[in-house]
Amino acid sequence: MAFIVKKKIHNKEYYYLNENKRVDGKVKTKTLAYLGKTRKGAEKKMNEFFENLRKKQTAHIIDKNMQKTPSASEKAEISIGSLATFCKRKGFVYQSGEIYGGFAGFWDFGPLGVEMKNNIKKEWWRFHVSEREDIVGIDGSIITHPKTWEASGHVDSFSDIFVICKKCKKPRKIDKNEVVKAKCDFCGGEYDLSAAKEFKLMFETIVGEGGKAFLRPETAQLIFTNFKSVYDTSRLKLPCGIAQIGKSFRNEIAPRDFLFRSREFEQMEIEYFVNPEKSSCPYKIPEAEILVYSEEAQKKIFNPVKMKISEALEKGIIKKDWHAYWLATEFLWFVNLGANPDNFRIRQHASEELSHYSSDTWDLEYKFPFGWKELEGIADRGNYDLSQHEKTSGKDLKILDEETKKKILPSVICEPSLGVERAFLVFMFDSYSYNKERENIILKLHPKIAPIKAAVFPIVKGNGFEKIAKDVYYDLKKEFNVIYDTGGSVGRRYSRADEQGTPFAVTVDGDSLKDKSITIRDRDTTEQVRVKIKDVRDVLRKVIISGEDLFKLGKKVNTRVK
Ligand code: GAP
DSSP: OEEEEEEEETTEEEEEEEEEEEETTEEEEEEEEEEESSHHHHHHHHHHHHHHHHHHHHSSOOOGGGOOOOOTTTBOOOOHHHHHHHHHHHTSEEETTGGGTOOTTOEEEOHHHHHHHHHHHHHHHIIIIITOSSEEEEOOOSEEOHHHHHHHTHHHHOEEEEEEETTTOOEEEEOTTOOOOOOOTTTOOOEEEEEEEEEEOOOEEEETTTEEEEEOSOSHHHHHHTHHHHHHHSOOOSSEEEEEEEEEEOOOSSOBTTTTBOSEEEEEEEEEEEOTTSOOOOSOOOOOEEEEEOHHHHHTTOOOEEEEHHHHHHTTSSOOHHHHHHHHHHHHHHHTTTOOGGGEEEEEOOGGGSOTTOSEEEEEEEEETTEEEEEEEEEEOBTHHHHHHHHHHOOOOOEEETTTTEEEOOEEEEEEEEEHHHHHHHHHHHHEEEETTTTEEEEOOOTTTOSOSEEEEESSSSTTHHHHHHHHHHHHHTTSOEEEOOSSOHHHHHHHHHHTTOOEEEEEOTTHHHHSEEEEEETTTOOEEEEEGGGHHHHHHHHHHSOOOGGGSSEEEOOSOO
């Protein structure tokens, strides 16, 4: 139970919000917040405190309405190679430099791909930055001061070990402690383990008249080098985070699996800072059930166990509440955008696998067709980076903790770090389906992720249909990426839109001329509703952005062509 208490210090009154809790049979009192110097102000602040708490506790929940994953009968297995072919055929992604024979590890996004990639980044930013009060963003430079990478340890230790296949001479990256028993993926040959070599991963470049510099291999370091400036110029208070989306470059020895491991990719990263002396998480751990694969389970060769992330925390499998919070939050970001929860697990890094800067790392992994792989790393980096930059630059990066009036160097309790391209693959794999009755591929992408939000068709050419359809198209175009299509029968146009993942098709038909209405077809059910032309944009906004039910916003109709 919480209550206001008044304390007198040197004849002045101070108000606090205290809470009594029974722990092991004894009542313990904890101060929840300082409420100021007047009774009236204290009551106002207490209400604000509970309002904020309520917001925090309801911030991240699974929204079942937003899930659009294919049904079991529609789910179509697709290999990574076939997905690459599909992406090329539909204009999502092309091999970079293809006309010159291709450039390994580099990919270009086509008209659909760039829209989808932008949507992923937009949704990530909205969820992690715009909707939160404790995270702000930056956009740092790609070529960064060379000292950055000395301080961070990348110059010395950012490298991979690789081995070469004795038969086909193709290289393969191995983890530093891995004994390669595997056969070559390309020809089945054996690897020459005696000739394992170290390969530096940072791309070098020359700045001006000869200064060597590096292209950043992670966006994170820019957050650390800018930390003090951001903290001093924004209204952040610990615990708080700084986010960034941007390109990263790694000279991968063996880029592979389409976009999964490339040499140029984009990262969406947050460094989440806390005061190391009072670092408990004030947020409720979001409800999320997932396969949990601890270091201990991996070493004892046990299977991962499905449980609530909050339960894994209670049982001590996940050590810190912040780690549980970020793992659940990241998992739910994917699920609420239509990813299939059954394809995810969380895996703890074994101690010998940890990066030089991390004391504990959990990966959010995804079941790719080529095995369980890292989708997003969530590392506890402590104050390794800030103290390294303090040492190397000679600058004081400490901040003043307003409550204790002490100068502290914050710790990064969690670093959620996700590759945009890996997220792109997840949404592709989980939405790709084949419908036998409709005899076509349907990309059941969440409307927020779908590259094209609606396709506008006149049912046939002429008779004034095109004029109305064009007007609707131009009106929708002001707000959404939509297309106008007159090629082939309406059925053919529907299937083309389905393959591109377009969630809605707007058709101008014979009745439109009379009743000033059109039909909106839902990609996944093929059901249609009739909506007044003047309301189309508003209806689509409600369905796409707020997740409202299309069938409650118009009159359901039966049409000949589904
Ligand atoms: N700042 C921490 C960091 O960079 P990381 O595990 O090396 O950690 C984070 O990378 C994420 O970036 C990965 O989980 C993955 O999603 C993405 N990523 C890393 N290397 C990649 C590559 N070569 N190609 C595509 N994505 C990559």
